[in-house]
Amino acid sequence: MSRIASIAQTLHHPSFRAGFIDMAGTSVGIGAWGLxxxxxxxxxxLTVGLALFMSLVVYAGSAxxxxxxxMSVGAPLWVIWLTASCVNLRFVIFSSMWRGYFAHLPLRQRLAVGYFSGDVIYVAFMKRFPEGRPAPEQVxxxxxxxxxxxxxxxxxxxxGILLANTVPLSWGLGFAGVLALLGVLLSLLFDRATWLATGVASTAAIAAFALPLKLxxxxxxxxxxxAGLLMEAVDRRRHKPTVVLLPADSVLPPEELEHVKAGDVVPLREERHP
Structure with a gap:
């Protein structure tokens, strides 16, 4: 199949339309954030050319x-790099999760997944495909x-880049950006660990506000x-797996297999000696 035919097939796939629809609800917030x-x-x-380059190549709003x-206050380069790296550390976690779905793809396509990956995309994708194994409709x-x-x-x-000099600061776009970020953030909070990590981060940011260079x-x-690592450690200790002794010739039912995959059950099979 030619590349053009492959692209056309992807564009006409029902799952492509489903992904478009799922992301349409957050587009307003993303757009406000981008503006x-x-x-x-x-x-x-920044010059217009450099800003355009940063938007198209970096493509990481939070960073x-x-x-x-x-950059505007002339911070050392190592501080800038360290800040950007820390802000984007979550993409290392995202990439480890994407492996279960896209590891079979060619390198070029996997690099494209890395470039286009985003917080809201990750959440929407994981909600639709929680199993962690490849399927034809995922790409x-x-x-x-x-x-x-x-x-x-x-x-x-x-x-926003092209019209920046015509947009007065009195419009309060900074506050609009905060609201947009808040909307995106709330869509990512789906369990106790994420809520706790967000609360800890907010408290720490306020407590350390007086530090120089936005440290x-x-x-x-x-x-x-x-906080997130501590929560995971506590959950693992609290939810210890159940050990189940199985006869040598028995077969686990499907519902028990799901518990084994989730790590809730550890089967031990009896050995049969001649």
């Missing part, structure tokens, strides 16, 4: 917003969600990671 980021990049002193203030779904998210970000962001961001990230 604010575009304006902020130029207002902070961009985190490092732009550091079209990801493409539909990723294309929607990319356009929802890039079009407003580029508009309170790094403090908040470190505190959130520590």
């Amino acid at each position: 604010v980021t575009g304006v902020v990049m130029v207002k902070s002193g 961009q917003l985190a490092v732009i203030p550091l 079209p779904y990801f493409c539909g969600a990723a294309s929607t998210n990319w356009l929802a970000w890039q079009i407003p962001c580029i508009a 309170n961001i790094l403090v908040a990230i470190a505190a959130a990671v520590a």
Whole structure:
């Protein structure tokens, strides 16, 4: 199958449309976030060309917003790199989860998955495909969600870059950006661990606000990671797996196999000696 035919097949796949629809609900928030980021990049002193390059190549809104203030005050390069790396550490976790779905794809396509991956895409994808194994409809779904998210970000962001000098600060776009980020954040909070990590990060960021060079961001990230790891350790200790002794010739029923896969049950099979 030619590349054009493959692309056409993906675009017409029902899962592509499903991914598009699932991401449409968050497009307004993503667009507002992108618009604010575009304006902020130029207002902070970046040239239009550099801002466009950053938007199209970096394509990481939270990292961009985190490092732009550091760049504007002339922070050391290592602080800028460390901040961006810490903010984007979550994508290492995302990538480890994507492996179960996309490890069979060629390197070029896996790199594309890495570029187009995003927080909201990850949440929507995992809700639709929680099993962690490849399926034919996953790539079209990801493409539909990723294309929607990319356009929802890039079009407003580029508009903000090009129109930054005509947008007055009195419009309060900074507050609009905060609201957009808050909406995206709330869509990512789905269990007790994420709520706790968010609360710890917020508290740490406020407590360390007086630190220079926006280092309170790094403090908040470190505190959130520590809280998340602590929660996982507590949950593992609290939910110890059940050991089940099985006869040598027995077969686990399907519902028990699900518990084994989840790690809730550890089967021990009796050995039969001649």
